[in-house]
Amino acid sequence: MTVRPWLLCLIPIALAAQVTSDQLVNAALNPKNWVTYNGSYMSQSYSPLSQITPGNARNLEQKWVFQVESLQKFESRPLVVNGIMYITQPPNDVVALDARTGRAFWIYRYNNSPDARPCCGSINRGLAISGDTLFMATVDAHLVAIDARNGRPLWDVKVAEAAAGYAMTVAPLVIKDKVVVGVAGGEYGIRGFISAYDTRTGKEAWKFYTIPGPGEPGNETWEGDTWKYGGASIWVTGSYDPDLNLTYWGIGNPGPDWNPIQRKGANLYSDSVVALDPDTGKLKWHFQFTPNDPYDYDSVQVPVLVDTAWRGTARKLMLWANRNGFYYVLDRITGEFLSGNSFVKVTWAKGLDDAGKPILTPQPPGTPVYPGVQGGTNWYSPSYSPRTGLFYISAWEDYASIFLPQANEYKEGQRFTGGRPVAPIAGANNPSLRSGQINVTTEALGHGSVIAIDVRTGQKKWKFDMIDVTDAGILTTGSDVLFTGGREGYFHALDARTGALLWKGSVGGQVSAAPMAYELDGKQYIAVAAGHAMFVYGLRE
Amino acid sequence: MRIEFCLSIALCAIPLCAQDHAGQYTQADIERGSRLYALNCALCHGVNGDSISNVDLKSGRFRNATSDEDLAKVVANGLQGTAMPPHKFDTSEMTGVIAYIRSMRDYGTGAVAIGEASAGKAVFEGKGACLSCHRVGAAGSRVAPDLTDIGSIRSASALERSLLDPNAAMLPINRSVRIVTKAGKVINGRRLNEDTYSVQLMDEKENLLSLNKADLREYKVITTSPMPSFKDKLSAPELADLLAYLLTLKGIN
Numbered sequence: 001m002t003v004r005p006w007l008l009c010l011i012p013i014a015l016a017a018q019v020t021s022d023q024l025v026n027a028a029l030n031p032k033n034w035v036t037y038n039g040s041y042m043s044q045s046y047s048p049l050s051q052i053t054p055g056n057a058r059n060l061e062q063k064w065v066f067q068v069e070s071l072q073k074f075e076s077r078p079l080v081v082n083g084i085m086y087i088t089q090p091p092n093d094v095v096a097l098d099a100r101t102g103r104a105f106w107i108y109r110y111n112n113s114p115d116a117r118p119c120c121g122s123i124n125r126g127l128a129i130s131g132d133t134l135f136m137a138t139v140d141a142h143l144v145a146i147d148a149r150n151g152r153p154l155w156d157v158k159v160a161e162a163a164a165g166y167a168m169t170v171a172p173l174v175i176k177d178k179v180v181v182g183v184a185g186g187e188y189g190i191r192g193f194i195s196a197y198d199t200r201t202g203k204e205a206w207k208f209y210t211i212p213g214p215g216e217p218g219n220e221t222w223e224g225d226t227w228k229y230g231g232a233s234i235w236v237t238g239s240y241d242p243d244l245n246l247t248y249w250g251i252g253n254p255g256p257d258w259n260p261i262q263r264k265g266a267n268l269y270s271d272s273v274v275a276l277d278p279d280t281g282k283l284k285w286h287f288q289f290t291p292n293d294p295y296d297y298d299s300v301q302v303p304v305l306v307d308t309a310w311r312g313t314a315r316k317l318m319l320w321a322n323r324n325g326f327y328y329v330l331d332r333i334t335g336e337f338l339s340g341n342s343f344v345k346v347t348w349a350k351g352l353d354d355a356g357k358p359i360l361t362p363q364p365p366g367t368p369v370y371p372g373v374q375g376g377t378n379w380y381s382p383s384y385s386p387r388t389g390l391f392y393i394s395a396w397e398d399y400a401s402i403f404l405p406q407a408n409e410y411k412e413g414q415r416f417t418g419g420r421p422v423a424p425i426a427g428a429n430n431p432s433l434r435s436g437q438i439n440v441t442t443e444a445l446g447h448g449s450v451i452a453i454d455v456r457t458g459q460k461k462w463k464f465d466m467i468d469v470t471d472a473g474i475l476t477t478g479s480d481v482l483f484t485g486g487r488e489g490y491f492h493a494l495d496a497r498t499g500a501l502l503w504k505g506s507v508g509g510q511v512s513a514a515p516m517a518y519e520l521d522g523k524q525y526i527a528v529a530a531g532h533a534m535f536v537y538g539l540r541e
Numbered sequence: 542m543r544i545e546f547c548l549s550i551a552l553c554a555i556p557l558c559a560q561d562h563a564g565q566y567t568q569a570d571i572e573r574g575s576r577l578y579a580l581n582c583a584l585c586h587g588v589n590g591d592s593i594s595n596v597d598l599k600s601g602r603f604r605n606a607t608s609d610e611d612l613a614k615v616v617a618n619g620l621q622g623t624a625m626p627p628h629k630f631d632t633s634e635m636t637g638v639i640a641y642i643r644s645m646r647d648y649g650t651g652a653v654a655i656g657e658a659s660a661g662k663a664v665f666e667g668k669g670a671c672l673s674c675h676r677v678g679a680a681g682s683r684v685a686p687d688l689t690d691i692g693s694i695r696s697a698s699a700l701e702r703s704l705l706d707p708n709a710a711m712l713p714i715n716r717s718v719r720i721v722t723k724a725g726k727v728i729n730g731r732r733l734n735e736d737t738y739s740v741q742l743m744d745e746k747e748n749l750l751s752l753n754k755a756d757l758r759e760y761k762v763i764t765t766s767p768m769p770s771f772k773d774k775l776s777a778p779e780l781a782d783l784l785a786y787l788l789t790l791k792g793i794n
Binding site: 084096098100101103104105106147149150152153154155156200 | 676678679683687689733734736739741743747749751753792793794
């Protein structure tokens with residue numbers, strides 16, 4: 001028998017793009033796919049899928065596992081498009097997997113420059129997709145476009161100088177024909193910025209400095225030359241409101257982190273949320289959570305957008321549980337502060353004034369400040385369920401640090417932190433970025449929890465306590481199941497209405513990413529990165 | 542202007558050619574070795590023999606061997622504690638493999654004609670219809686390997702071999718598969734990954750498919766290349782131009 005070369009009869013076929021702009025805007029209408037880091041432009045980390053319910057969640061079982069070839073912290077949240085899962089393997093490989101079995105189609109390997117010096121691990125949080133193109137921000141501060149079908153690079157642009165301490169860990173956000181990223185490096189005295197690139201060519205479209213330059217409003221909030229190396233970095237994906245045509249991004253700490261007298265002033269737009277026009281990068285409004293921050297309270301949280309009744313009228317809201325320990329409700333059209341209160345023990349401020357500014361209560365030098373350096377929460381994706389009207393946060397409770405400021409001269413490419421934080425108990429190991437297999441911190445050093453806040457009242461509805469702290473993001477679903485994990489190596493399902501534990505699975509390593517949901521062959525799946533592997537769950541058949 | 546680019550002359554200007562084995566082996570041995578190399582070695586060592594760091598098979602210099610006997614030992618026994626596996630070859634196969642490694646750097650014509658890249662681009666996009674299977678940048682099809690950076694990962698002679706004798710040059714992972722599912726659906730595609738229970742491929746419509754072998758009635762890995770040989774389809778000057786163009790494809794940056 002002779003084999004007929006099948007390709008000879010091939011005619012070139014024009015392919016329909018996989019993910020259009022409309023599909024990004026209407027992500028909630030097609031919950032089978034998960035097309036942005038936080039599931040939709042509203043960033044609610046909410047999936048309308050409803051097959052897994054509080055009633056059957058005990059039948060969840062592991063469907064497959066994909067081990068990554070890396071011992072770096074695994075913070076990647078997958079995208080799923082038409083049965084294919086795209087993940088980043090730390091730091092910057094991209095893997096296309098069969099979402100049904102976890103078998104790999106292709107791996108794109110990116111070699112980072114040895115100049116890369118990310119502060120806190122060579123990690124990456126995920127990808128963006130538009131059409132047939134994936135976008136990845138790299139640890140050496142490049143932005144790379146990759147063909148989603150064959151894993152080949154299409155363009156690669158340098159966003160910033162890695163040797164000067166710039167890095168990128170954020171999952172990009174595609175808005176119309178642009179892909180938006182922001183730079184990390186807040187511990188290296190960078191000057192932060194958010195920038196946008198043409199999705200087809202990689203050509204820079206605009207750049208918004210998160211620290212205003214001389215002559216721009218806000219530059220006066222920095223003393224002398226301190227604006228040049230004041231940090232204000234970005235490392236978590238923003239949100240987008242297509243009706244208002246505004247994109248929202250949380251901005252990191254001012255540098256040096258712990259020595260504010262070196263940078264007198266409010267230090268705009270550090271520890272703020274900024275609302276930008278995605279076509280031009282022009283600032284529409286900003287709101288600063290922590291002026292002249294001495295505690296490293298980055299506002300690098302996910303801006304969660306919610307349309308709901310507020311005190312009797314329908315409003316466009318933004319919910320924000322900040323690293324500084326306060327929960328804020330803002331009007332996202334204007335940035336107006338609507339309400340706020342603490343959600344964990346807070347001692348650095350006794351409350352917020354009518355404009356949302358903290359009423360400072362500085363603690364005596366050398367004594368504990370609540371919350372500690374990692375904050376009441378951090379970059380972990382929170383979730384909002386339109387069904388329960390509850391906002392869900394991964395929190396560190398009763399957690400403090402003693403801050404020891406120190407003068408620090410700026411030198412390009414070197415750490416610029418101005419001192420250090422230590423545990424409130426002498427000699428103890430404060431919970432930090434990573435933990436070992438045994439929780440060696442004591443209860444006096446704080447613990448993790450999931451807190452559900454009723455958006456109408458701002459009050460806690462329920463709380464789920466853990467012994468160890470948590471870096472896991474949260475997913476809620478259209479059947480009121482909440483998925484999250486923690487440092488302890490469990491992945492659990494809670495009842496989103498009550499906080500009751502429905503099911504738990506062991507993943508044998510810390511969960512430092514947010515779960516996501518997708519549907520394939522009529523079946524709902526839940527995926528989460530944990531330890532050094534991607535775990536996928538579904539119902540037993 | 543056309544330049545005749547003579548590899549053997551160019552390389553022998555460098556002292557490393559002092560011990561020249563070329564000419565010592567018959568053309569038939571080299572040909573046989575070339576096919577064995579493509580099947581057994583290219584996956585790790587690369588078509589050009591230099592994919593593994595600190596190992597360059599075509600350089601004629603080896604860390605673990607000097608004589609042909611040494612080479613045969615390395616190939617037969619592998620290198621303990623490394624990824625280099627042992628190979629079972631009969632004497633004539635081993636002679637072929639060694640003959641090929643020794644003449645790798647100037648295998649083929651010995652002199653590869655390099656023409657005009659701009660004319661080669663016209664052949665690539667026109668008469669050669671290469672884009673009907675291959676992709677360069679954002680143009681063309683993805684059903685055959687992407688050639689965007691082929692000029693930086695393959696030598697002129699390796700490229701020429703692909704064009705003249707695709708079957709001999711084909712890497713195992715580039716093989717195509719023909720599948721009939723239990724439901725009777727026929728699927729042709731390029732294999733991307735395979736295990737005992739499943740296979741991942743790109744089909745003719747550039748879709749990524751993952752199939753359970755238990756669901757298949759027929760599964761055939763095709764060891765001949767779907768790419769036609771251009772030996773008689775293109776003239777010598779056209780081939781020279783095409784090679785010049787392929788050598789300019791150095792990736793995206």
